[in-house]
Amino acid sequence: MANNNLKLTIQFFKEEPVAAARKLDIMGSASAAALLQKVPISVASKVIYAMLPRASANIITKSSTDFNSELFELLEMADIAAILRYINVEARRSLIELLPKSRQALCKLLISYPENTVGTLIETNVLVIDSQMTVEEAMLRVRKQTYFEDHQVLIVNRKRQLVSKISIFDLLRAPASDLISALTCSSVSTVNGLSDVSTVIVMDIWQKTDSIAVVNRKQEFIGILRHYDLRAAIARHKETTSNKRSLTGEVVSTYSDVLRSISELFIDTKPLKH
Numbered sequence: 001m002a003n004n005n006l007k008l009t010i011q012f013f014k015e016e017p018v019a020a021a022r023k024l025d026i027m028g029s030a031s032a033a034a035l036l037q038k039v040p041i042s043v044a045s046k047v048i049y050a051m052l053p054r055a056s057a058n059i060i061t062k063s064s065t066d067f068n069s070e071l072f073e074l075l076e077m078a079d080i081a082a083i084l085r086y087i088n089v090e091a092r093r094s095l096i097e098l099l100p101k102s103r104q105a106l107c108k109l110l111i112s113y114p115e116n117t118v119g120t121l122i123e124t125n126v127l128v129i130d131s132q133m134t135v136e137e138a139m140l141r142v143r144k145q146t147y148f149e150d151h152q153v154l155i156v157n158r159k160r161q162l163v164s165k166i167s168i169f170d171l172l173r174a175p176a177s178d179l180i181s182a183l184t185c186s187s188v189s190t191v192n193g194l195s196d197v198s199t200v201i202v203m204d205i206w207q208k209t210d211s212i213a214v215v216n217r218k219q220e221f222i223g224i225l226r227h228y229d230l231r232a233a234i235a236r237h238k239e240t241t242s243n244k245r246s247l248t249g250e251v252v253s254t255y256s257d258v259l260r261s262i263s264e265l266f267i268d269t270k271p272l273k274h
Helices: 002-015 017-027 029-036 041-050 053-060 065-074 077-084 089-096 101-112 135-144 168-173 227-241 249-264
Strands: 128-130 152-156 162-167 190-192 211-215 221-226
Touching: 002 017, 002 041, 017 029, 017 041, 017 053, 029 041, 029 053, 041 053, 041 065, 053 077, 077 089, 077 101, 089 101, 128 135, 135 168, 152 168, 162 168, 221 227
Parallel strands: 128 152, 190 211
Antiparallel strands: 152 162, 211 221
């Protein structure tokens, strides 16, 4: 019977991760963590993603290292940072160490920005060249890049401040010995990492581009913000905080009974004292 209930629970998690997230939040973090570690990690990750970050944090602190390590492989870095923000410094440090070393610095950067700000959503895997490079040096860096956001290359000065951008096609046509600073380049629109997402989403700039450069208080370049990621973050926030029911009352009631039965398998019981 327990096995059948678990199968039904997994099906529920797959089909209705948002509704499942709400039910697990009510169940309590200890029981929820125990249950989530019994289902496939691909299923558990979708439910945790659907939770509010604070609720996800409570579950992660009660989950095994192996579970959290596998979970982090499936979640976006921005989502991981949003969760870790609600975990105490010592525990957070240990969890960050589960990430690849190449991604730990980014995670710490994202955590440093307040919730609902642009800085929590940036992508740092962006091609950037120095204004004092020669075209030949810049092209060497271009060839090493495996992924391009678009055909524009961002240009920074020695202080890592954005000065302009240039098309890869223009780089290809330029003399190899020319300095990047001597080329005709386009201006770059930026947004501060501390800007609220609700303000940035309505900016007119999105009518012309799918991404925008993000800078810190010193105007140093820290990454880019994709319109897609911005929309997704806002939609997720609305979805997880909405009281709208995604299932009929009858179906929710049925699944609730199953979850209650399953959760009892993972709750330690002690004999009553007489």
